[in-house]
Amino acid sequence: MKKLNYIFLFCFSLLFTNCQDFIDNAPDDTLTMEMVFNDKTRMEDWLSGVYNKIPDPYWGLMKDYGYDLLGDDLDPSQRWEQFWGDGALKYRTGQWYTNSSWSGDLWAGAPIRIRSAYQFIENAHALPNQGVTESDIEMMKNECRFLIAYYYWLMIEAYGSVPFFDGLANVNDDNLMRGQEPFDSMVDWIDTQLVDLSKKLPESWLNKSTQFYGRATSIMCLAVRARMLLFAASPLVNGNEWYKGFKNYDGRERFAQSYDANKWKRAATACKELIDAAHAAGHDLIREYNADGSIDPFMSCYNVFFLRGDLNKEALFCRADCGFTDYENHSTPRGASGNGGLGITQTLVDAFYMKDGSIPISSYKGNYGTPNINTESGYTERGFSAQKDIRKTKYNLYRGCPNATVDSVGADGCTYNQVAAAGTYNMYVNREPRFYLTVMWNRQWYHQADRETQFMSNEPDGGPTHDAPQSGYLNRKKVSLEQKSRDGIHPYRPGILYRLGEAYLNYAEALNECDPGNPDILKYLNLIRERAGVPQYGTGTDSNGFKMITLNGQDEVRQAIYRERRVELCCEDGIRYFDLRRWKKAEDVLDQPMYGMNFSGTKLSDDPNDQNAYFKRTQYLVRKYERKYYWWPVHQTEVDKDPTIVQAPFWNEE
Template structure:
């Protein structure tokens, strides 16, 4: 790698206008650190603050992936919504994690990680084994924070050490490192961490959420998959984005071996996850439920069953109460009026995301030989064949019938049935979502309503419920990394290496089978108007990309996937966010499409701009491409 950068003890990328201001800003923290690392109890507090810098993955204001793309639309003015409609700026960047953005800043986290690594040896009342584990965990966190910045800003300075208080102003005027250098650094730190991390958490009551070998290995796989992907692997769009020596920050030569490295890392992570007891989640119940309901709950439970075995890395704090409240479709007419107002219900899914899910035959609806695609928006009535998915006799549309189970597990929508705690023992009398104006799930007031007519049901635990003027959320650990994600990532990488070989299909098919679908080859042969699609690398790539968008929908992954695939400027540029007419009360009037907004995305939006003040403060720091 080109160089090792350092970071100042007290603050990163401060606005240095003169030597005097620099001296004023930087305090002498040595005495404080002497106290922190004087004993295990104080060091432990400092250690846990390093986890506290992690994003709040279930919070739309902390995890930009949840609402910053095209999966969710709402009338709320969250930063993610502003980003999705093209309001990013270099004067005041949205979701600014570079300078003093007022959020949990990765640069501050990196500073504190380096302080910890430099001083943990001073603690005397700890065993060497415990120190070794803590050091490994902090190296994992250090790698994670670098990767988080890399995904956002592209080439970033590698922050390997801290700047001493005695160093001069010029020392903090550091420049970006090339993407390949940053990736190599992150991988090297993760390799060191994996060696000394525990294979699994044994003290679950105290330590769930802390780093393990499978977590660090999956992070490594994601880093290498990012490095291999079109965004930064030989992308000529960025040929003019160079450092002071004229070297492009993004390598201009495509390197196929990067996919091999990524596939190998995925395979290592899968093996470690299996050894730790991770497997694809399957719903279990004491009640005699239909196969259709159980299959739906296989996916919902993989998200909402607290600390289930599919979760490789979960986060329990903050709680999921808010995202469940925003995603909850009102279904129980016993609690109307003021009780209905206990949930906001405004987390809306645009129509194109409802169309991404497959037909019941496991292929895209526009490819299915037997699916009436041209009439998908026509009024239809719930029938016997769909009785566990759509209420029989309910007037809905063709789009809601004859779909795969992940459609019904992931979405609540007009006419769609919802398995919940009130009917836990009997899935023959489930509540139905009535999304029309005047319906239980419909428009409540100018703030608490769903614009599009679809809710992300998969994010709501089936035991969460509205009561008498109350909402009780059954909180769960947010699945930061889960096994299905890793399986599909491995299939993607291996397909790029070897094309459509048996092992690629195996890992995609395992995910599909959990949701009641036949394998890719069988499904496309039997039901697709493009039956040879899985037989080529390009065709299978398209299938795997859609599988990821379906399986991982609304979990914040598509936002980043579209970027690394270099598809965002196509799929998110002037894209209409459509839904149904929430103000209308009848099926005939409700099922008219309305455009509620448009996403905007150009080439420059792949990487975040750095605030102009930070650029002025550091002449060695280049602005992001296109800004």
């Protein structure tokens, strides 16, 4: 009889939420593998534990993994550092060392789940008397195989190169110290696994029960594969000269030393296979419509995150439980019983298009405090609006506002709502719909508190406290209009880790690199823009009646794709941070002073010469990003105890 050391298993159980009760009640040294896998409930609890390392795309990717705040979208108050301790808030300012702690803990945490998955594969068997068939067991083993491949992808995405086991290792085997596997070798292994599993796992579990929602599917396999192969084709790991001569313990190059254009073709093929399979399974972009049959871009983009998981056609890979309550509380103004310091950056505010699709800011003069404004767009950073900004939408930011035009029905039968009041700082008017789903600015109506936000210094929602937006903006993305922190109301929604909108943009990017001019590039890019209510690319008039925007050549298309990813996928799952890394742009973008509105301002003024004016670009934080930060360092204790582990590039340099 195989026996598990009780203390060893108990350490696992601390991480396995659903396994806790039966582990706690087991006497020392009596719980055996046979006892676990001869019991349906215990066996299912074990499988549940294997799933437990899937990241939480709300508070988990913010506070624990740090990916969301390491980019330049979401901007938590730096003063939270006193409560968060070591972690990504310190990393933003260059306090990042080989002995820094990381709550994401993939180096140690993911292998625990991988080993547990291999144990399940080796020990699980049918239990006919308890209603568990051979087919059920085969399916659960395939789920474990998916999770093994997925966790290895999360590890190499962070570290670049990790120790690899393709089966259950003997803990007494000296071969446990085997060094790291090269990045491309791991990609190939994971790719093979995911392709095979995409033919064995169901495309959906919803025909059985919503209780199965979140379990591995064929679509999840293809989604992980497509994102991975896009990363693998990108400049960071596709012939990057930075890593020339950098080798693992066994002398193999960690990263490919020569550029391979075929990697982009491989990525494009994987993205298209995902899209085709997702469409065949009934997935599509979320679209909501006005009374005249036109797309309501506000409600369409909003509902991507709030439709219940079993009704959300755009969601490809979800975590059923996630920390949206903490996320929403920290996106709620302090004076409305929130922890109001989860802001967004000025550069994200700058990135959104104007209503007509034009770009408001073309570049910066040296730093983010001095933008080069595209005057033809109508954008200005001076003055305040004379009129209300009214749009055709059911999206209602100004409910309860006594001065708003709310839920008015036009002659066309469509609902019209106000998105910005008269007197709004001109930076925030005439912007595209996604802007209003993301940005909460000073003096915007906040219907949950029946008042305007008050972000100036010593006002109810402002500083100098840590629970105030240091950039002058609070986050709205993925925050429900129905939430009310004061009353503990936070409507449920699943945590989306992969969605079809991203797959379209991934495909467009990969295809532009391997087959520029292919009509699918603009086709899928325009599907995103059509849904978002901004002019599409091409010639003539688009489906929304806008004059289309012409793009000339591969580089203009590339930049258009980069801009679209910036606004469509902002504040989602650390995608922006991974984009900056894989494009080799993180040093240029993140090693910068960060600007926002004047956190210390006490006047509703835009006078750039008045130190008390709130509405002016003001530096609030200096970000630091060095070349070594592109890869997570292996914690020094791991390097010290295993001579076959080679530290990530540049971390050993003075």
